Structures are given as C-alpha cells and as structure tokens.
Amino acid sequence: MKYDFASIEPKWQARWEQAKVYAAQNGSDRPKFYGLVEFPYPSGQGLHVGHPRPYTAMDIVTRKKRMDGYNVLFPIGFDAFGLPTENYAIQNHVHPAQVTRDNIRNFTRQLKMLGFGFDWDRVVDTTDPKYYKWTQWIFLQLYKHGLAYKATMPVNWCTSCKCVLANEEVVEGVCERCGSPVIRKEKSQWMLKITQYAQRLLDDLEELDFIERVKVQQRNWIGRSTGAEVTFRATTGEDIVVFTTRPDTLFGATYMVLSPEHALVRRWLEGGLIANAGAVEDYQRQAAAKSDLERTELSKEKTGVRLEGVGGINPVNGKEIPIFLSDYVLATYGTGAIMAVPAHDERDWEFAKKFGCEIVEVVSGGEDVQKAAFTAKDETGVLVNSGFLNGLNVRQAIPAVTAWLEEQGLGKAKVNYKLRDWVFSRQRYWGEPIPMVHCQQCGWQPLGEEQLPLLLPDVESYEPTDDGESPLSKMTDWVNTTCPCCGGAARRETDTMPQWAGSSWYFLRYMDPHNDQALASREALEYWSPVDWYNGGMEHTTLHLLYSRFWHKFLYDIGVAPTKEPYQKRTSHGMILGEGGEKMSKSRGNVVNPNDIVARYGADTLRLYIMFIGDFEQAAVWSDNAVKGCKRFLDKVWNLAEACSDSLEQMQANAAALHRCIKKVADDIEAMKFNTAIAAMMSLVGELQKNGCSKGDLKALLVLLSPFAPHIAEELWEALGFHAQLGFACQQGWPEYDERKTAASEITLAVQVGGKLRGSVSVAADADNETIVAAALADEKVRRFTDGMELVKSIVVPGRLVNLIVKPR
C-alpha cells in the first residue's frame, strides 16, 4: 500500500474531533499544562504559512506534555474585531458580522486540516456579545478604579484610517497597520492609566521566563529614568518645574527650554508679558503642524525661539537665565520643560551653539566643553564651578544636590517613564462599544453592569468620517439615552475600543469559556493560571503582550485573577519569508498557501517541513524543494512499517541509536530545537533501514514522531495493531530513555598530534588513559608524525579524542 495522506488525514481529524481527544478537563486533579498561541485575526485571505509555524510548535509541545501525563489546555479562538474586516465590509456592502462569520468558518476549516490538537469546545470569538460583555465589564472596573479617564490631548491620528492610534501603534511616524502618515490632533479620548503600572510591569519581568529580547524591548519601551524635579522661578513670579537626570549639573544650567505646548507660555501670551509674541505664536503654529515623522526627521537641526521679556532664575545661584521655546522638548515627557546644561548634554550643546547661549563647564574630566559636550555620568567627572558640590564626583554629587534641593524645598528625587497612558478610543464601527454615557448634569457615567453587553447597533454606513466622529454617532436612536445617574437625557459614547481590548484577557476566557456569571469561574482561574508557555510574534512585544500584562495585573488587584502575571514563559518564532528571502506579500506574488502544500504533500509533511526549516526563533526562507525531503522521510517511515519484522522486542542492533534518539527528541522539544529533533529521527530511520526494523523499534519511533506528524503515526499505530482505541494523546506515554542501552562496548577516538587530526583508534569503552595512548601511538598513520619524536604530554578527552604533544628528540 502507498502512503495515502489524502485519505488518512481527514479520517483521523474526524475521529479525534468526534472522540474529543484534545478536550481539556476542568475540575481535574491531574497536574495542568496551559500552552497558548496567539489567536489569529480571521482575515479574508485565510491562513498563510506564517500561522502554522507557532501553532505546530506549540502543538508539538502540548502533545508531548499530554504523553507526559499532564491535563493540557491548548485553545484557539479569533481576534475578530478590527479594521480590515470593516474596510472589506464597506467595499463589498456586507455586514462586518457576516464577513467575520465567513472568515472564521474558513479559518476553522483550515486549522482543522492541519491536525492541531486544539480544544474546539473552547473557541472564543471577541466579537461575540457573550464575550465582549466581559471586555466591557473589565472596562467598567477600570473606570471605577480611576484607571480609565477621558482627556483632551494631542493624539496620533492616522490620516487614512481616520482614527486615533495608541503610541504603540505608531511606527516611525506612520500607522503600523496601513503605513499612512500620522499627524497630531487635539481630541477628547478615553485613556487607560497603564503608567500607574509602569514600575510593576518592569519589576515583575525579572521573575518571568521570557526570552531576553522580549524583556529588553519591554524595558526600553517602559523607559525608566531616575533623576530629580527642580523648581526654577520665572521673573514673572511663576514656578517652572523641570525634570533632569543630571541634577549635579545644576550650576551649569545657562538657559531653559519649554515645549511649544507648555501651559505657562499660553498664560504669558495672554497676559501680554512676552515682547516678541508674534514670533512665539508663529513658532507654536509651526511646531503643531509638524507630523511625528517630520519632527523626528528634522532632529538634525534644532529650531526654537527665545521668549523676550521673561526669564528664569537658577535656584542654586540666583542667576537670571533666558527661556526658549523649542520642539526638542516634548510636552508629554517629564514636565514639558528642561533646564539646559550645554556643557554636559549633547542636545543642549547643539542648541546653545546655534542660539549663542553660554556654555559653562561644571564637570571636569573631559575635553574642552566649547568643542563638545562632556556627558560621562560616572566617577570620571569631578564637579567644578559648582559651589558646595566642588570636588565631588558625579556619582556623589547627584545624591548630594538632591538632598540639598529637598532641604531647600526646591526639588525632589523623581522617576520618569517613557511609557504613556494608553489611548483607548477608536473612531470606527467594528469594535466593542464603550459602555459610558454622557449627561449634561452628571458628566460621564458608567452603564450599570446589568445592562451589559451593550450591543453594537446595526448602522447603515460604516464609513469613517473626516470630522473624526465614529460612524456610531450617526445612530441617533442608539446615541440618545437616559442618564444612569439622574435619568435625564444623555448621550452614549460613540467611539469603540481598539483592536487590543479583546486580546488583553482572552487567555482567561479559555479557562471557562461558557460562563455567563463571570469572565471565568474562580476555580477554573485558580486551576489553570498562569499560562505556562505562551508563544507569539515579536511584533506584539510592546502592544498586546504589554497591554495584557497590564490588564491582568489590574484584574489581580481587584481579586479576579489569581496570579500577578498572566504568562510564565514567553517564546517567539521567526518569520517565514518567501522564496528569494523577501517578506511574503500578494504584490510580490511569493505567498505560499498552506492549502496547496496540504493538497500536494499532506498536513504531516507541511508540519514537519515548517519545523525542519531552520532555527525556530530565526527568520526562515521557504523552499518548495526542501518540502520534498520531509515527504520522502514520511514515505520511508511508511515503507519501514510494511517491511518490519513481527517481533515486539527492540532489535539489539538499533538499541543505541534508538535510545539516543528518545533523549534527543525529548530534550529538543523542550528547547524548541525542532529542526534537530527531526534530523535525529531521520538518522534513526536510516539506521532502521540499514539494520532491519522490528515492530518494537517502529513502535518507539512512532511515539517520537507522533507530536510532529500525528496522522501518519496514528494510522501506522493502528495498522500494526498496537491499540484498538484512538489517540496517542490519551493513552500513550513517552518511551523510557535507558542510558545503559546507548553505551557501546567499543568506542572510536580521534587521535591528534599537536592538535592536528592524524587518525583514529578503536578501544574498549572502559580503557584507561595509558591503554588509549599506547593504542594511539601504535596506529600506523599516527606513527608517521610521532616516529623519532619524544612524547611530551598526552591529553585524553573521555569518549572523544586523544591529543599527543611531541617534540623532536
């Protein structure tokens, strides 16, 4: 019989599904293992070959865990709210809900076709009102705990999506989704106070088993820096608070800079205190018109304008210094104002050179500060021209001056973060409605929890509007409501939640997906939390991964989630690139469709190839040819089964190779080195072909192979009569690894002379060093290099080699 994957695979998929072999058990007393992959966005294009890489990897890991006796939760769902669906709906005049249903159906079919061991009874769909009821519920809790607030501020606005974006969604000044330019727009938005969790998001990273690059990227994004706030006095009487990481350089502050949006500037302009008001207002306008992109591109050349008529007083020496306005100072970081120390900060130095400000050295130890700023922040710098700080090094001076500022009531130690609050409103239709109502009398009021879910109404047009209003705002019947507080007329919030809302807690819902009393039961949460192993894309590191850690910490604080952190372990896969090494895209025409590969070679071959393609963490280039190699391997396994002897005993000749392979595959799965695990199985099959193969040998091989290629393993397992029931998952344990079986009686050692390979010798495995050296010296090839020489030293590396050091006699 030929290996007929086309009939084998659907057969087993149907049987597995019917018998629910991959269902996780709630209320079990077995140890649990929760393996998670990022749920897909069900796009219209269907699955592409990028999806199966992380899915197959976790499928292998969880199948192995099942064999090790764990009660495994390996769920899947759909992150289905979002712009592409909405845009497709607009173009084709179909309801987004209909588009979503169709796409989910297609995705489900494709995922099942690949034989993943998902628990299909636990599928979640973020657009299902039974699900987003709880997304809205979490929002209400955030609001009640003061972590959701509405604020008017300059926000990122995507000119093409016609929608605001979170900081995390702006990449190099353009929209991460569509690549259109992002401009600043003043808008009233719902915000989530993720900044309140900045320190904990940073600290708790320490104890997590996340790959290092994820930790580093999150740390950078949170961007903690320590320093001090210092209060300067304006000549007009107001306090100007600045943030600095170098309070030690306070004596060198020769001017100040405010961001163009700073509130004091507006006040001074209104009070007519600025002599050059026209020039200042011009500058403010110019700065506001710049997009993020321009602002960073123009970073080479500093711009600014001096405020004439107003100055600042340096509190440490009472000197009056000029104040400038410049957009190199950001309104959204620190206090939006800085003290400028051109001698010891490159940006200040550059600005000072252009605007002719004084440069005063206060830290010695560098080159001439008139030529370049000296920025070392360690003991190499010693304070000068700094009154009571003179003679201290920088490390000593920072606490000294901070203490002095605190004594004088002029400042205090301060920590700042780059992380900003999360802009949470979107002016689009296909998202969760925000359950808030605005009343003229009572202000913003939360909807009662009993009124959830607040359903997304049907609208005639989903088109986004140029005025920045959500399509929902046109639905007057829906918008007009009554105030939950006073009962008077009120209006609903018409913006919706961002794409990231539903995915911020979905892993909790999987634990108890049909619960209508709570987002999940306490028992389920306690049993399954935390996620033991979460694999996902690096592109989510400062988006979904950070947001969901934040939500989870909040849920922990209010007693819903039982653990501080949602995920114990995080790994990440590399991208699959098209042939030619470029990113797969429709326009390049290099997209590989998993459907085609399954049709031609079968799901098992696709799974195997995608794991064999290279290092799991590294990007890999697709090769149609190399897929064949994996198909050939499965053909060989199939033929082995037809040719194997009836003995259930494992053959002596294969014992060592087999047991080495058992260990190698188990270790490699744990380390995500799937490529070398497969290589080891390929080598083993070569051995079995050469030495002959018994049923016992094949039985062990099939167990090792089953997480990778479950269909063929199951088929052969049954064909050989190893069990009547189905499902490796349920009953088959991982084979015992017996180290003694890998030991050979005779071993071959490499022989080096002076570090160069010259030959090899076979000796008994337990031979002592003298015997080994004697055998090596007796070898004919070796003697050519040692005859007439004196043996100075010999090094024996057990089981590997012997190195003979010789010199002329």
Next chain:
RNA sequence: GCCGGUGUGUUGAAAUUGGUAGACGAGGUGGAUUCAAAAUCCAUUGCCAGCGAUGGCGUGCGGGUUCGAGUCCCGCCACCGGCACCA
C-alpha cells in the same frame, strides 16, 4: 547614536557549550531501474594540489589565550531588527 541579533559549503542549516567543522535536508554529478519520463535506490559532493595513498587550506576580517577556538578575550567590518531630541 543606543540596545539586541546574525555572519559557517552551491544551498536551508548542525556542532554534545573549549574537543574529529559541515550532522540532517535540498541541489549537483555519476550509475541502477524504465521503451521513456516521474518516482525510487546506490555512490559521490567544502576548497586547492596529486592517477593515488596523502598533504595543505578552511567557520566575515585582524590580533590574542589554549595541547586544542566556529565556540573564550581584545579590536574592526557587513547585514537584519527594535528604540530614538525621553532631558
């Protein structure tokens, strides 16, 4: 600029963490089978010299440590990714 990663045959990549570089796969070449092709099987395949046994060279570049370096140390180069006027 800062942070992280990578650099090995024709090619995707391995290398027990300092111990025989190139496992395993693809591709190539030669052969078997076939009317022929596909599929399959066998042999061979880092580079240079040699008919050959064999010898020399070889992990981005230059140094170093070591009996021994792809692996460790110092100094560079190239490419990829993230952050970026964050005071």
